[in-house]
Ligand SMILES: Nc1ncnc2c1ncn2[C@@H]1O[C@H](COP(=O)(O)OP(=O)(O)OP(=O)(O)O)[C@@H](O)[C@H]1O
């Protein structure tokens with residue numbers, strides 16, 4: 081069973097991954113949690129490149145680096161774990177590429193589908209929990225997490241944050257479109273609900289599928 085979590089930065093993915101890992105482990109399941117990019121020695125090095133130099137990487141370069149990291153993770157870690165009947169939970173997977181590099185950065189959808197397919201060896205999640213939150217609310221969460229004051233002026237964000245918001249709006253709309261296109265696997269959740277309530281919804285969905 082492969083479960084992925086998606087959503088814009090600050091939507092609450094890592095919070096739900098932790099809760100689900102604990103719940104499934106307590107229920108006696110073998111659980112492996114991973115987060116992208118990273119998860120193998122080489123993939124962690126690619127993560128460092130993506131994070132350290134992110135402003136200097138072209139959109140296509142970014143796409144290929146994320147995809148290289150994913151290919152390493154899938155072949156070396158995810159597939160072997162699934163073969164052992166481990167429940168694998170991934171914090172971001174190829175839907176992030178479609179949403180961020182596709183809808184966000186504007187790369188061609190057909191090219192992304194082809195590269196995603198190569199990087200995952202065709203592996204698809206059984207369930208993808210999409211935590212949907214407005215970019216404004218996500219930003220507030222992120223900033224309050226780091227105790228950075230929000231730079232609101234007359235109720236507006238500054239230019240930098242404003243351009244960031246437009247990007248996140250496109251990413252969010254991309255996720256919403258994916259949720260419409262892939263109804264069987266995408267579970268759309270209102271991430272403005274409490275973390276506990278969201279966890280209960282996730283458990284219920286998995287319970288109905290015979291897990292958790
Ligand atoms: N349902 C929720 N309601 C309110 N606050 C939440 C909720 N879920 C998470 N948070 C808080 O919001 C912040 C961001 O959550 P989290 O780190 O889980 O998001 P994320 O989607 O993993 O972000 P990133 O993409 O940056 O890793 C944290 O401070 C977390 O405690």
Ligand SMILES: [Mg+2]
Pocket residue numbers: 093094095171
């Ligand atoms: Mg996170």
